[in-house]
Amino acid sequence: MAEEKDSMLPPPPSPASGLKYRRIILKISGEALCGKEGGFGIHPETLLRVAAEIAELQRMGVQIGIVVGGGNIFRGLKGASAGMDRSQSDYMGMLATVINSLALQDALEKQAVPTRVMTAIEIRQIAEPYIRRRAIRHLEKGYVVIFGAGTGNPFFSTDTAAALRAMEIQAQALFKATKVEGIYDRDPQRHEDAQMFNRLTYDRFLVDKIGVMDSTAVTLCRENKLPIRVFKLTTRGNILRVCLGDDIGTVVGEES
Numbered sequence: 294m295a296e297e298k299d300s301m302l303p304p305p306p307s308p309a310s311g312l313k314y315r316r317i318i319l320k321i322s323g324e325a326l327c328g329k330e331g332g333f334g335i336h337p338e339t340l341l342r343v344a345a346e347i348a349e350l351q352r353m354g355v356q357i358g359i360v361v362g363g364g365n366i367f368r369g370l371k372g373a374s375a376g377m378d379r380s381q382s383d384y385m386g387m388l389a390t391v392i393n394s395l396a397l398q399d400a401l402e403k404q405a406v407p408t409r410v411m412t413a414i415e416i417r418q419i420a421e422p423y424i425r426r427r428a429i430r431h432l433e434k435g436y437v438v439i440f441g442a443g444t445g446n447p448f449f450s451t452d453t454a455a456a457l458r459a460m461e462i463q464a465q466a467l468f469k470a471t472k473v474e475g476i477y478d479r480d481p482q483r484h485e486d487a488q489m490f491n492r493l494t495y496d497r498f499l500v501d502k503i504g505v506m507d508s509t510a511v512t513l514c515r516e517n518k519l520p521i522r523v524f525k526l527t528t529r530g531n532i533l534r535v536c537l538g539d540d541i542g543t544v545v546g547e548e549s
């Protein structure tokens with residue numbers, strides 16, 4: 294059935310000139326989809342706006358893999374702190390990411406963007422199982438690929454899933470869309486004079502225990518020299534700007 298659909302697809306868009314990145318992983322936290330900090334569920338307008346920006350990027354010929362979090366629905370750590378078994382609780386968190394993935398797929402399809410959801414835990418009735426080579430093939434054909442269910446393993450996060458998938462599909466960068474402009478020397482919501490870094494090394498990020506992204510994900514990126522750009526999702530046009538190579542937010546990378 295998938296092959297029949299593929300043959301009906303228009304050829305993938307050719308890359309627009311001026312693009313810095315041809316293949317990327319975009320990590321979107323669950324919280325970003327609920328429209329407000331600490332909120333619950335999915336905010337339809339926010340979802341559509343994010344989808345519209347991704348659609349624009351796809352039409353410019355960028356190959357896009359997306360990893361969505363689940364924090365707007367359920368987080369494993371929260372369940373565990375309320376007395377649940379941690380693994381059980383994490384599996385619930387992973388299922389939450391699948392709900393978000395399906396919502397994002399729907400919103401992208403409304404924008405006429407061909408989209409596949411691939412899950413690290415098999416749920417064949419609603420999504421394809423994750424198979425690396427197939428994911429790459431989808432990207433080459435112009436599909437946006439949403440990776441659901443994180444890594445498929447408890448005790449991990451979707452940040453780590455994003456780093457892992459980025460390595461596997463040989464993405465050129467990992468874009469982490471957050472609620473703040475970038476990485477600061479202290480919490481910008483509590484300290485008015487907080488300074489944003491334009492650039493940060495992996496080592497500094499890890500030594501300073503910066504909480505924007507989990508350390509397992511950053512370690513994986515460091516070992517494979519994959520640059521991470523942290524930027525604000527809710528600023529209109531930001532997703533496009535980072536792909537065009539605009540120097541917004543904070544880059545985490547090597548020394549120079």
Ligand code: UDP
Nearest residue numbers: 323362363364369383386443444449450451
């Ligand atoms: N999770 C997991 N393994 C993974 C990815 C996610 O167990 O590889 C679970 C974990 O419980 C996590 C939840 O899924 O709390 C939602 O993911 P995350 O907290 O990374 O979402 P975000 O904060 O980005 O919304």
